[in-house]
Amino acid sequence: MNSSPLIDQLIEAFKCLPGVGPKSAQRMTLHLLERNKHGGQKLSESLARALENVGNCSRCRTLTEEETCRICASLSRNSKICCVVESPADVFAIEQSGTFRGVYFVLMGHLSPIDGIGPEQLGIQQLLDKTQQESTEEIIIACNPNVEGDATAYFIAEQFKSLQVKVTRIAHGVPVGGELEFVDGGTLSHAFSGRKVMDNS
């Protein structure tokens, strides 16, 4: 028997978060109620506001509350180079690395016929249209390096075959800072087949 139905409901609600089980949900609930009511208030409000206003960017499909997202709208980005990723989280990761100055296209998933996710759901036609409208010069495919991501990457490359667009895919290989000993076989074989000449000139 817990002491309060509202607390039970809140614990239950916290369980919808990824990686949050009954224990963490209870800890979060009690933390906010006992020690951080202000933070809880802010969380509740931010969440309601984001859920109400955030939709998809009309150009790149990432999550934004505006018609076009801040990256698509920025004048300092090179719209001739478009990086295709599976999810907004990938955009965050690439932006945090600070290596890419082009624009994005977010598939919001990967090909998965069993779940009813085909080219239409991934907005492939929209990507083709955007490429022609913005006369994109290079499409960099950065789908996840797994079976579904590979299938999606090959499918997209196929669609662009007849167009005058260079299609590339980010390199697979040994992660920087890792130790060879702990790298899996698939990654190692990719690293070998993708080896480069060391040019010391």
Place this chain on the structure above:
Amino acid sequence: MNSSPLIDQLIEAFKCLPGVGPKSAQRMTLHLLERNKHGGQKLSESLARALENVGNCSRCRTLTEEETCRICASLSRNSKICCVVESPADVFAIEQSGTFRGVYFVLMGHLSPIDGIGPEQLGIQQLLDKTQQESTEEIIIACNPNVEGDATAYFIAEQFKSLQVKVTRIAHGVPVGGELEFVDGGTLSHAFSGRKVMDNS
């Protein structure tokens, strides 16, 4: 550069939860916006409702939205036995074990003069009054088994010396299901000094 200020705000707001850093906060935000808007809505509403309505039980000080909590109000609980704990989370843990059928008193902390937490903040006077009003027969102290918890337990026991109330403390010892090899020295010495005669009669 992220794609949306509202998303940035929501990520920031999630960081107020215990054990949630920037990566988890981002994952939670994107999960709710991409895949579980309904769950997010419910979370936002439950949180707002709980923050607005939940206060402390007038009898045991635990968190509840009612005047007296469900445990204090229950007729099936033995109000002659009162378990003193540090926080509502302890009430949850003891209730889940299902071993205790008495009522609680929640200190909402432990003695900590450096943080300005003295007997007044812990409601010791309220505990003494409650004990006399409800003619409690036994006070079971279940403060945490650490320095602050020990100090608090001794202090409370001291207050009850002049009254006709039995004061006990839950046993310290080797946790059930653990292995002796991995139990710390403090716990082992408690386990030895608290040893019991094995009665096979």
